[in-house]
Every structure is written in structure tokens, then in C-alpha cells.
Amino acid sequence: MPELPEVEVTRLSFAPAISGGQIQQVQLGKPLRWPLGCAPQQLVGQTVLGVRRRGKYLLLDLSAGLLLVHLGMSGSLTFMRTAPVAGKHDHFDLVTSHGVLRLHDPRRFGAAVFADSEQAASAQKLLGGLGLEPLSAEFEPQVFYAQLHLRKAPIKQVLLAGDVVVGVGNIYACEVLFRAGIRPTTRAARISRARVLRLHEAIVHVLALAVQQGGSTLRDFSNAHGETGLFQLQARVYGRAGQPCHACGQPIRLMRQGQRSTYFCSRCQT
DNA sequence: AGAATGACCTGCTGGC
């Protein structure tokens, strides 16, 4: 489900409310992708100082460490005053004095992991090896170009890998490449500087727009208040196989790249 | 090191 915009929308929807809350209880359901990494009791008594985001990870700053939350493919968070009895797919509850943060995740590719510090989290390679943050000043076109120039893999797969730029998942990779007019199979290193600049612009534009639109709700994404997003209405290629390209009328094509679906327009993307 | 592949897990859809 969640790519950078959905994670950011989620963050914005509960960060102010939870900040300052003291953890009173932690409830675990079925195992998630990774174990919590500490006894639940160790979190109790700590205060949630704030919520940041790195790539698709949410970072809850606690008074004595960091709680990393990842939504995987099917995760979503809700924040409520009091929580109803946990359902079949509710696998993590953080009960605080300000309310309950609940992770709902049918496929359980998500996780909540405690780390003593950001360094410790990197050491566990949860945050290690992540690329540039696309909505920050560090995402400079020249740096982006230099990085892409080192990579021979198809640009779509380089974007998804997240070690050059973070947060661009399958939907937004397709959208961004369409808007930049670049064929997803093009080797990253072979893209001209001018086209990389267009791609850079498309990434910043599309991700920022998607955050503004509340993310993409394809099946079930919603923010921590249960509100769905609107960006899917702006999707120009994703999920539109066989339908006419909005720019040229050619049918949008679907192909597989590294076991993921890629949607593109064979006329507009060269 | 970078690139390609399989693995993790559940639910839904479409075809027979």
C-alpha cells in the first residue's frame, strides 16, 4: 500500500496528537516482519517526543530510543482515544496517555521495531543504505544524475531499489517516468542529464502533489483518522493497462520488471 | 558491488 506520500500523510495525521503522550502499554498480535527488538515493558513509561519519517519508515522519537514503524504492503495506522478489541489483523497497539496507535496489517510485511538510537537502527540495516530524501534539500539534481550514472539497471528498478532516492514505490515510479517521458526499461546510466533533470522534477512534483491529495487509495489506504486519499485519480498510467494514454491516445501498456507490474505509454515514453 | 531472484503472508479476483 504505502509509498512515501501515504507514509507522510499517515505521519501528519497523528504526529501532533500523539506527541507528548506517555506509553502505558504495548500489545502485540501475530508476528510481523521483524520482532519488536525489546521487551514491550521497556517501552512503557517512555514519552513519544515526536514523529519523523525516513523513506517509508515512520520514526517515533521516544525519550529513550526510537520506535520504527513500517507499513509494508498492506499496513495502516489508526490513532484513537480508546481502541476497540483488536481484530484479526491488528498486530501492534501502542497505548499512550494521548490515545492508542494501532497497526493493522493483513499481510504482515510491516513491522514495529525498537532501537536505542538511530545508529543502532542503521546497524540493524533498517535505516542503512537508504538513498536521498526526495522532498528535502539534499535531493539535488546534480547528485541524482551522478548517482544514476553509476547504475546499469533499468531506471524503474533503480528507483524502486531505494538506495539512490527513497520513497518511490511501484505506483509513483510508473507515474514519474511517464511524466518525465522516460521508458522504464532504459538503463539508468544512459539517461541524459536533461532527462534526469525532468525526472527529478517529476519526482518532487508528483510526490508533493500526492501528499497534498492525501495519498493514493487503491484498495484500502487511509490515514490515522480513517480518511482515504485522492491521488489515484491523478494517476496517468498506473492501473490503466489498455486504456488510452491521456496525452496521445495510445493504449497504456503493461509489462513485468523484476516481478512488478510496470505501466507505460510506448509513444510518450522513449 | 551491483544485478537478478526468491521469500515472506494474506486476501481478492478471474477463469474453469
Place this chain on the structure above:
DNA sequence: TGCCAGCAGGTCATTC
């Protein structure tokens, strides 16, 4: 209706 194959927004370990 039932069953099975294939698909889904992510990322890690393993292999070459």
C-alpha cells in the same frame, strides 16, 4: 459454488 492460479502499494537474504 468451489478450487486454483495469479495478482497486490515492500524489502531482505541469497546467489551470481
